[in-house]
Amino acid sequence: MNNDNSSIRLVDVWKIYKNGDEVTHSLADLNHTFQRGSMSIIYGPSGSGKSTFVRIVGLLENITMGQIFVNGTDTSQMSQQDKNSIIQREIGFVFRNENLIPTLSAFENVNLPMNNSDSTPTQELLKTVGFNDFKKYPNDLSKEEEIRVSIARAMVNNHSVLITDEPTGDLHRSEAAEIMNLLQDLNKSLNLTIILTTNNKKLGAYGDFLELEDGKFI
Numbered sequence: 001m002n003n004d005n006s007s008i009r010l011v012d013v014w015k016i017y018k019n020g021d022e023v024t025h026s027l028a029d030l031n032h033t034f035q036r037g038s039m040s041i042i043y044g045p046s047g048s049g050k051s052t053f054v055r056i057v058g059l060l061e062n063i064t065m066g067q068i069f070v071n072g073t074d075t076s077q078m079s080q081q082d083k084n085s086i087i088q089r090e091i092g093f094v095f096r097n098e099n100l101i102p103t104l105s106a107f108e109n110v111n112l113p114m115n116n117s118d119s120t121p122t123q124e125l126l127k128t129v130g131f132n133d134f135k136k137y138p139n140d141l142s143k144e145e146e147i148r149v150s151i152a153r154a155m156v157n158n159h160s161v162l163i164t165d166e167p168t169g170d171l172h173r174s175e176a177a178e179i180m181n182l183l184q185d186l187n188k189s190l191n192l193t194i195i196l197t198t199n200n201k202k203l204g205a206y207g208d209f210l211e212l213e214d215g216k217f218i
């Protein structure tokens with residue numbers, strides 16, 4: 001039971017890569033608590049460690065040292081199979097280069113992981129993210145529409161955490177604002193914990209701002 005209201009907590013987290021005699025500290029001694037229902041903007045330029053950060057916080061990659069707690073559960077000694085169970089229950093992802101299945105409509109892309117013959121939840125999810133053209137295929141979607149559908153897909157299993165890796169990176173300023181406003185609305189209305197990475201410092205105004213430089217929070 002998680003009594004401290006933390007969603008994800010990092011304790012002395014390191015990620016070290018070794019290539020022969022070369023050692024790279026991709027993430028170094030990270031300590032931070034993402035409270036349940038918070039919206040956090042992780043800012044950093046290319047090479048700052050943002051992509052590694054997303055993978056380790058999302059339990060997609062093992063850490064070298066430290067602990068990562070998800071809703072109070074220490075995941076640091078878990079097998080990847082057990083981590084995958086937590087991901088399936090708790091964590092949704094939206095990546096910059098989304099991989100919607102091109103042969104499926106927007107509706108079918110969201111409905112597929114539901115494994116449910118009832119189409120109503122899928123329709124409601126797509127409406128929640130402001131997308132109503134259910135029959136459109138990925139190749140016919142604008143980049144903003146693709147992000148909206150991807151957000152809906154990431155919310156399929158009522159996840160408590162949404163991790164988004166540079167979702168506005170390919171959008172015009174007005175489109176980026178629309179997506180950020182949508183994420184803010186989802187954060188507030190659903191008490192969804194959102195962790196978003198970006199190389200655009202201005203997006204820090206949309207949530208709790210954290211800056212990552214050389215694998216450290218500064």
